[in-house]
Amino acid sequence: QSALTQPASVAGSPGQSITMSCTGTSSNVGGYNLVSWYQKHPGKAPKLMIYEVTKRPSGVSNRFSGSKSGNTASLTISGLQAEDEADYYCCSYAAGSTDVVFGGGTKLTVL
Amino acid sequence: EVQLVQSGAEIKKPGESLKISCKGSGYTFARYWIGWVRQMPGKGLEWMGMIYPGDSDTRYSPSFQGQVTISADKSISTAYLQWSSLKASGTAIYFCARPIVAAALGAFDIWGQGTMVTVSS
Numbered sequence: 001q002s003a004l005t006q007p008a009s010v011a012g013s014p015g016q017s018i019t020m021s022c023t024g025t026s027s028n029v030g031g032y033n034l035v036s037w038y039q040k041h042p043g044k045a046p047k048l049m050i051y052e053v054t055k056r057p058s059g060v061s062n063r064f065s066g067s068k069s070g071n072t073a074s075l076t077i078s079g080l081q082a083e084d085e086a087d088y089y090c091c092s093y094a095a096g097s098t099d100v101v102f103g104g105g106t107k108l109t110v111l
Numbered sequence: 112e113v114q115l116v117q118s119g120a121e122i123k124k125p126g127e128s129l130k131i132s133c134k135g136s137g138y139t140f141a142r143y144w145i146g147w148v149r150q151m152p153g154k155g156l157e158w159m160g161m162i163y164p165g166d167s168d169t170r171y172s173p174s175f176q177g178q179v180t181i182s183a184d185k186s187i188s189t190a191y192l193q194w195s196s197l198k199a200s201g202t203a204i205y206f207c208a209r210p211i212v213a214a215a216l217g218a219f220d221i222w223g224q225g226t227m228v229t230v231s232s
Contacts, residue, residue: 002155036218038156045225046148046156051211051218089156093217098158099170100146100217105155 003028004090004103011109017078020106022090023071028101030071034093037066037075040105041086049088050075077108085110113137115145115207117223123197123230130193131226133207140188141165143209146219147181147192151203159205161216162190201230 005023012018022029022037029035033053038046048057050066053073063078073092077084090103118132133145146161160171164183171181183190190207205226208219 034215034217038219040156045206045222046208046219047222048211048218048220051215051220057211057220087155091156091158091217097170097173099161099172100158102148102156102158 002104003101006103022073028092028094035073036091115223120227141185145190
């Protein structure tokens with residue numbers, strides 16, 4: 001049972017936009033602007049796509065954007081491309097003994 | 112180039128000990144937390160814990176407290192993850208990671224390539 005709740009899967013067609021959610025509590029997502037999103041392809045290391053809720057690391061496409069409302073963070077991918085098909089994990093700083101928590105991951109399928 | 116390079120794959124038997132490593136280069140190793148993340152076969156990412164090499168401040172996820180030991184030697188820019196007695200459930204890929212900015216806990220932009228650990232009798 002992950003501390004952050006993500007939908008198991010989302011799907012979209014090339015060119016479309018999709019949004020996936022990440023729900024936590026006031027002790028993690030809702031309490032801090034320290035939500036990150038990772039893209040994970042099989043056999044590869046995770047790649048940081050969004051940090052501090054809305055910031056994009058250098059080199060990450062502006063098709064990826066993040067937001068937060070209350071205890072729920074969201075990742076939006078616009079102009080879906082085949083290469084976006086991957087697992088996506090949200091991550092948050094968490095008060096208390098854990099420091100960092102991950103969501104269970106969302107599998108994105110590009111139809 | 113900033114990078115983390117992990118030690119190679121390991122095959123161990125239950126009950127054996129193991130220490131894997133993560134060597135940083137291209138930056139001041141002592142000034143950034145190093146986190147460890149587990150991915151079991153077919154499962155998601157799990158936070159294990161982290162260490163600040165500058166003063167060896169170490170924090171563990173409650174799920175891994177007492178199960179593993181995280182350490183670092185800043186003189187050789189290397190962090191370690193070790194087990195004193197492996198269990199079959201330890202079969203997984205283990206990643207080390209560094210945050211994008213020193214204080215950005217949870218925002219890891221530099222990752223090691225992963226170390227595959229197989230525990231089987």
